[in-house]
Amino acid sequence: MAENAVERTTEKPSASVDFAEYAEALRQLTAENPTMTLHVPPPKLVAIIAALQLALRHPNLPAATYKVCDDFCRSIQASIEEYHPLVAKVIEMGFDPQFDEEL
Numbered sequence: 450m451a452e453n454a455v456e457r458t459t460e461k462p463s464a465s466v467d468f469a470e471y472a473e474a475l476r477q478l479t480a481e482n483p484t485m486t487l488h489v490p491p492p493k494l495v496a497i498i499a500a501l502q503l504a505l506r507h508p509n510l511p512a513a514t515y516k517v518c519d520d521f522c523r524s525i526q527a528s529i530e531e532y533h534p535l536v537a538k539v540i541e542m543g544f545d546p547q548f549d550e551e552l
Contacts, residue, residue, distance in 0.1 A: 491529075495540065498522050502543040 489497070501518045504510060510518075522540070530537035542548040 491536070494525060495536070498525060498540055499543055505544075506546075 501522050505515060505518055505522075522544075526537050526540045529540065
């Protein structure tokens, strides 16, 4: 395992999943925990936002998924802006293709 890799703590998925059972488990999780707190270092959080920004540009991304991901990114961006407006500005640039750079 790589030095910085996180060990998987959940079972590896099998070939089939009972999606009705999954939907019920997700409903129960939501009922028990309407919101969840994540402890993520800011550089990782910004990297996650960047990955979501890339996904948001996919032409086949369903509208409902787009909204969830965009709302998530914007919510984090607003929270960051309270503390460090420059970081929030760079996040905003990630929504605008004119600021793209080749890797």
